[in-house]
Amino acid sequence: xxxxxxxxxxxxxxxxxxxxxxxxxxxxxxxxxxxxxxxxxxxxxxxxxxxxxxxxxxxxxxxxxxxxxxxxxxxxxxxxxxxxxxxxxxxxxxxxxxxxxxxxxxxxx
Amino acid sequence: xxxxxxxxxxxxxxxxxxxxxxxxxxxxxxxxxxxxxxxxxxxxxxxxxxxxxxxxxxxxxxxxxxxxxxxxxxxxxxxxxxxxxxxxxxxxxxxxxxxxxxxxxxxxxxxxxxxx
Numbered sequence: 315x316x317x318x319x320x321x322x323x324x325x326x327x328x329x330x331x332x333x334x335x336x337x338x339x340x341x342x343x344x345x346x347x348x349x350x351x352x353x354x355x356x357x358x359x360x361x362x363x364x365x366x367x368x369x370x371x372x373x374x375x376x377x378x379x380x381x382x383x384x385x386x387x388x389x390x391x392x393x394x395x396x397x398x399x400x401x402x403x404x405x406x407x408x409x410x411x412x413x414x415x416x417x418x419x420x421x422x423x
Numbered sequence: 424x425x426x427x428x429x430x431x432x433x434x435x436x437x438x439x440x441x442x443x444x445x446x447x448x449x450x451x452x453x454x455x456x457x458x459x460x461x462x463x464x465x466x467x468x469x470x471x472x473x474x475x476x477x478x479x480x481x482x483x484x485x486x487x488x489x490x491x492x493x494x495x496x497x498x499x500x501x502x503x504x505x506x507x508x509x510x511x512x513x514x515x516x517x518x519x520x521x522x523x524x525x526x527x528x529x530x531x532x533x534x535x536x537x538x539x
Contacts, residue, residue, distance in 0.1 A: 348527070357429070357516050357530035358467070401466075407526045411457065411518070413467040 323418040332389040336402030351398040429531030446517030452497035453519035461514040473500040
């Protein structure tokens, strides 16, 4: 599975967009980009995933660069409840999900 | 949506005893489930892959005789921590995936084990 690199922490003002970057320069053609988040003392929660195209759902948007070597998760209007650790994971279908250190997002009032 | 239930959510036990944690997929069948553990301020570490009807596949460094995994049905996997010691105290999390679609993992809420 490709390795990902994320900043250890980020701050965001409540109501503003939170843009969380992820580098995955060794991604292979059949590997998807998945984003999960973990709020303190809870199990991880799925947010969004994509292969090549940008994706949007009710929680977030995922922007994947054309060369697929990096992506950005966008929370359009961050709230205090979005404070969590966000994990960017790259893997092919059927493979194990390995977590890196993630990005700790602090949303401040 | 897919729901994974984990029980118990927290447990305290004495050193030397065994503890069983259950993981159930409530509204879908999961031929594969995964068990993770997480220490404070650390990321999730994959312990093993649980396969329905066959032996679990353990990650390197995880003792299979210490952490017994049983996946007897398509909706239930269990993790038994045998002869627990204080260093086994951790947050244990299971996950499951539908085999179709994009293989999105659904996680349980986790089980916090404290061994005295």
